[in-house]
Amino acid sequence: MDASTSVVSEFDLIRTYFTRPTRHAVLGVGDDCALLQVQPNNVLAVSTDMLIEGRHFFAHADPRQLGHKCLAVNLSDLAAMGATPRWATLALALPAVDTAWLREFSAGLFALANRFELDLVGGDTTRGPLAICITIAGEVPAAQSLRRAGARVGDALWVSGSLGGAALALQCAQGAVHLNAEQQTAVNPCLHTPEPRVALGLALRGIATAAIDLSDGLCGDLGHVLTQSGVGATIAYANLPRHPVFHELQHTALEQQCVLAGGDDYELLFTAPSRAQRTIEQLAATHQLPLTQIGMITSADTGLVVRDAQGQRLQVPRSFDHFA
């Protein structure tokens, strides 16, 4: 006898699976609005992401991993802004009430939320094709926010972690690439349970001149920074930190596609003056997270240039676009 099978109403569903005590809210779930107090001298950083079954995740995706991922991609936007996570709302369209699914999904979501003391303060549930929309809000002193427009000529270009793992896992899941079991175990977490670089984003306040999280692929996301900062960049492909499995595969075209244009890595790409190099290396040690200098910011007229180890210019692959 499973008590949860008696859950039928929308309000029971919200109460059972999505209402937890809040830490930072004046008023949480259960009224027309949540009420939130932003600390003096801080501004609110807000972002929203919608994940759709069959588009952002497979049908029958593991619900606990899905709960993690849909919050992780939003936390990653706060990280890229240098903001402290505070609050989120969740809108959820469900084909049916599946209590086992809801239990796992909410467990994955709250496990990650709790690590960052993030409060779920509101939401909406409805029947429909599975869709998950999270809006997240954090706080940051306005002058310390990490914007896309701040990169300057001569800044070094850095990236956290390693690249291409999520894209490789996706290609494997789609049957386009064969990976052995060990390799799959190594890359699957990149795709299904990415780690938002929140602590790094906070540590980069006052150090990075610009930042963005890598959701659509290195070249495409870097392109946003370059456009908004009015600069160009040169990347040394050989310096790019790639997922270790690529060293085993020795498949150059696949590797370039995944590393330069693969989405879903959720690493931070950031720029900083060259004098910050020591400080950033110390951050890498403190956070036990590789931080790699991958290139330099140049003037706008050079655009984005990627060179291989021989100095040859590589073609920049297209990044993911939902409508292109």
Added chain:
Amino acid sequence: MDASTSVVSEFDLIRTYFTRPTRHAVLGVGDDCALLQVQPNNVLAVSTDMLIEGRHFFAHADPRQLGHKCLAVNLSDLAAMGATPRWATLALALPAVDTAWLREFSAGLFALANRFELDLVGGDTTRGPLAICITIAGEVPAAQSLRRAGARVGDALWVSGSLGGAALALQCAQGAVHLNAEQQTAVNPCLHTPEPRVALGLALRGIATAAIDLSDGLCGDLGHVLTQSGVGATIAYANLPRHPVFHELQHTALEQQCVLAGGDDYELLFTAPSRAQRTIEQLAATHQLPLTQIGMITSADTGLVVRDAQGQRLQVPRSFDHFA
């Protein structure tokens, strides 16, 4: 030659249809997060609503009306909290890029946003079954927010506007009820272009003890106020302001269903001490909006009682629930 047919990428789509100058944002659309400054002494009021094709609106719904409605239902939540509208984010899943649809949808959305000086500060677009998720944020001095929990025994119970029009329009559209052309013209705006009672919500600061907006039906939404305030209520059915078309129909069962349990009216239901009666009547005149006293708050043990003109107790119909 329509320039908009050349719009293909996700970023072009956002730039063309959903990027407008902001009035109140430190940073609007185009970075990892928007940055928003909340005024000192105010708290942020946040709400989210997701609308799904075939569930909340018909397939092939008029896109301009849809743009209006999906923002109106969110503005209504701010109204029910007594909050000043400030910012919104929009997540949009689209089956395909239909530029005519996007032009109309965004026109409807921005026409309403502009009336309230609301900034669209962020969003997400993706391909998928049509789904629209708006998260809205406003500002209110914490002590003046209109919460569901504040109703007290002896308070009068009030409602704005008239009830049941949206539910009647829906029944007609579904073929369950026949209305003539004139009657359809009278009720359709209730369903398709509801007017959020923002100015009333602001005016009720310091007057109303509790408030909620009527999205799921009078009895169901009132039930939330009663539960959270720990009180009961008695309603005089004869006093309920019903849409004028009901007077022509003379269909008691239909009228009771629509007026007591019909969703989508987006009127404000609020409680206030009896001494506020004159003030509230003056508000009605100032805002040119009927405000009707429909009953009284009683002690919790009486629950919710609806009586007809003969003093007979009416059965309280069930309100809408997406999963029940």
